[in-house]
Amino acid sequence: MIALDPESAKRPEFIKVRIRRQDAPGQEPYWELHQIPYEPELNVISVLQRIAAQAKTLDGKAVPPVAWDCGCLEEVCGSCTMQINGRVRQSCSALVDRLLEDNDDEIVLEPMSKFPVVRDLVVDRQRLFRSLKRVKAWVPVDSYYDMGPGERQLRAKQEQNYPLSECMSCGCCVEACPQYTKIELKQKDGESDEAFEARKNEAFDEAFVGPNAISQAMLFNNHPTGKALASERMDALTGAGGIQACGNAQNCVAVCPKEIPLTTSIARAGRAATVHVIKKWFEK
């Protein structure tokens, strides 16, 4: 069902792969065309493995192997996220036979555009994880004391929370979001690693927090123990770069590989922000 029918005339002999490469952070990207023999049931990761083994472009020029990231190979870790034929997704679950159905000419691979490139298809998604810290996307329990049994969770609440807990922080949502723009800083001469880190975090913290973090904030605000930090999370979401930076283009929910109802989370956060800010205003 997945592989192209061996009898099919459309089944190609070779697969052409166009890759946007970059040698190091801050350097000029360039395009390179590779070609591998067709095999049935490949995914983009196995294509990249063959390209790396071959380390030669279509013109026969020897090149350093293309660098990429991958982990679980079953679409739950998010590390192999990249732009494939202009659409952000995981390369492990991008099946070549399906890609060839849409475009039998070539496969185009690009790194994500909203994060600094480390090398070729590898990006630094530090800002994504920083945003989870910003909204305190955790349950505040240190297991030091026995706090007794947890609060009972209603079935309806469980069903609302489970999809949100599926987020793997892959970054598809922020890649497709027109309001989330790239932040790439360069370490200055003589700047210590700590100072550079602090400068980066400062820049991240005032930029748009992104749909994934908003959704995680809603997940933990809806959690019986996690809600202890609800007000702090709402402070973060109504601060600089918070929920107000959302432009309602709703690309996030359309590209999410886990089909997480991100725009529902955003609207819930909008309502919670309205209530939170009015309450705070009158409690001052």
Add this chain to the structure above:
Amino acid sequence: MSTSATNAESFFLRHEFAIRRMHSLLGIVPLGLYMVIHLTTNASLLNAPETFQRAVFMIHSPGKLLPLIEWGFIFAPLVFHAGLGVWISKTGKLNSQQYRYASNRRYTWQRVTGIIALVYLFFHILHLHGWFHADFWLAIVRPVGFGSFRPYNAASSLVAAMQGFVWPTFYLVGVLACVYHLANGLWTSGITWGLWISPTAQARATKICTAIGIGLAVVGVSAWWAAVSPGEKEIIEWRQVEDRMYEVGVEAGIVAEDEHKRYEEQDMGELPAS
């Protein structure tokens, strides 16, 4: 250390949430509400010049307070909404060519129509209202065809200003851009404020906002047609109607006497002399 005045301390970032919510609110009240009233009033000209003139007399009944109302409830919110809107449109990076989803296209159009509306409203207000009514300013803008609306000769001066091809085209594009911007802005504001949350609720809201948009577009195009379709014959006829209404209105004490708000022959030299 040299960047001690970091952005985190800037007034704008500290109050970004409140400023953005203010932008959202002002877009609906007063601006959106005002636009509905404005287009409906103008569409009343389709009935008769008297209907329109009565409405304008009523709008102008606050007399000397009118500039205060105009600036406080229309121009100031408009300048704020427009200024921040330009900033907002610059914070995003359009990608509806790459991600061709309907909602993403609406996002792009919201920004495009916002910019069109900004240019349109700037010239629309200059063209008919003139922005300021100080004599020295009017002496500059009126000879070049701006500030050409006369509230006490409402229909005739409006029609006279809307002759030709350029202004009517400009107004049609501008009005439709404003209508789209309001209808789509209404939909997104419902998400912003947390009114419609689930996808089903948002789909329902889409239908309602589309209906509002289509309805308002019909009213807007009617208002436009009422202003562009009459010709020179109507200008002369309607001016007499308006003059009669003015004289009787002043005598009855319903209309405040103000010659500045009436048609004067000398500064509309290019128009047909009666």
